[in-house]
Amino acid sequence: QKEVEQDPGPLSVPEGAIVSLNCTYSNSAFQYFMWYRQYSRKGPELLMYTYSSGNKEDGRFTAQVDKSSKYISLFIRDSQPSDSATYLCAAGSQGNLIFGKGTKLSVKP
Amino acid sequence: DSGVTQTPKHLITATGQRVTLRCSPRSGDLSVYWYQQSLDQGLQFLIQYYNGEERAKGNILERFSAQQFPDLHSELNLSSLELGDSALYFCASKKGGGNQETQYFGPGTRLLVL
Numbered sequence: 276q277k278e279v280e281q282d283p284g285p286l287s288v289p290e291g292a293i294v295s296l297n298c299t300y301s302n303s304a305f306q307y308f309m310w311y312r313q314y315s316r317k318g319p320e321l322l323m324y325t326y327s328s329g330n331k332e333d334g335r336f337t338a339q340v341d342k343s344s345k346y347i348s349l350f351i352r353d354s355q356p357s358d359s360a361t362y363l364c365a366a367g368s369q370g371n372l373i374f375g376k377g378t379k380l381s382v383k384p
Numbered sequence: 385d386s387g388v389t390q391t392p393k394h395l396i397t398a399t400g401q402r403v404t405l406r407c408s409p410r411s412g413d414l415s416v417y418w419y420q421q422s423l424d425q426g427l428q429f430l431i432q433y434y435n436g437e438e439r440a441k442g443n444i445l446e447r448f449s450a451q452q453f454p455d456l457h458s459e460l461n462l463s464s465l466e467l468g469d470s471a472l473y474f475c476a477s478k479k480g481g482g483n484q485e486t487q488y489f490g491p492g493t494r495l496l497v498l
Contacts, residue, residue, distance in 0.1 A: 308403065309486065318474055318489035319427070334453060371440055372487065374419075376426035 278302050279366050281375025285320045290384050294351040298364035298375045301345065305366040305373075308340045310349045313377065322362075354382045363370065388477050388490035396496045402463040405493045408479030411455055414440070416458040417478075417487060418450055422471040432476065433458055465497045470491075 280300045288294055296310075306328045311319035322340035325331045330339045339348040347364050361377040387410035397403055407414050420443075429442035433452035444450075447465075452458040462469060468481040470493050474489035 289496070316494075318388075318476075318491050320386065320489065321486050322487055369440075370477075371429060371432070371442070374427040 278373045279364060279375045281364055281378055283376055283378060285379040285381060287381045287383060288354055289354060290382055291355060292354050292382070294349075294354050294358070294380060294382075296349040296351075296364070296378050296380070298347040298366075299345055299378055300347065300366045300373075302366070302368070303342075303345070303371075306368045308338070308347050308361050308368070309367075309372070310338055310364040311345075311364045311365060311374075313363060315360075329352050334343045356382050356384050361366075386488040386490065387417065388475060388488055390473075390490040390493050391477050392493060392495045393417065393491065396498065397465060398498055399465055399467060401465050401497075402461065403465065405473050405475075405495075407458045407460070407462040407475030407477075407490060409458070409475075410488055413477035413479050413488075415480065415485075416452055416456070417476040418444075418458070418460050419474040419476065419489075419491070420471045421474060421487075427474070430460070444453070462495070465493075466483045467497050470495055470497045 279300045293296045310323040313319040328342045335352040361379045363377045364375040365372045389408045414435045421427045428443040434441040450460045472492045474492045476489045478485045
């Protein structure tokens, strides 16, 4: 079992939809959790960072971490075509990050 | 623009060859990470350097090596290249060696081994 599992999709939604992206992880030592967005042929860019459990909101994006179930979520409200990208979840401890394989999202106008 | 630069952008070479990928971290960042990204394996951590010293090792093959120089730029050396080494190679940097700081990724080097 990989340490961080993520459904690769692809996921296609209409513009304005609420998008839910999810990951599970197996290592209970993971303390911090991140979501990165990666556009085609670009490097990943940090979207959200969460330490331990809880919710974090930034504009249209909300990240949730449930350490009891080892579940990480990213919600995108009012999705836009510009949100079309691959979204990578990551979990880490001791300075090392483990990434999921990424979910490819397409938002259709 | 993350502030992390990588050269070259693209590299095409043959099996058995050796290549060097270069990374310049963001100004002030002491940690450099190297990752390999392929379609089937996703983003795989290779190695981390902090202020010139190796800090952590991931799934790095023995044919691969890296170093961080006094000016904090880093190089990843890939030797005896195989077809399966074709991938995107990313460098990321962050300020310290601590656990909670976020990493900023460069644009990547796309390596194609023929």
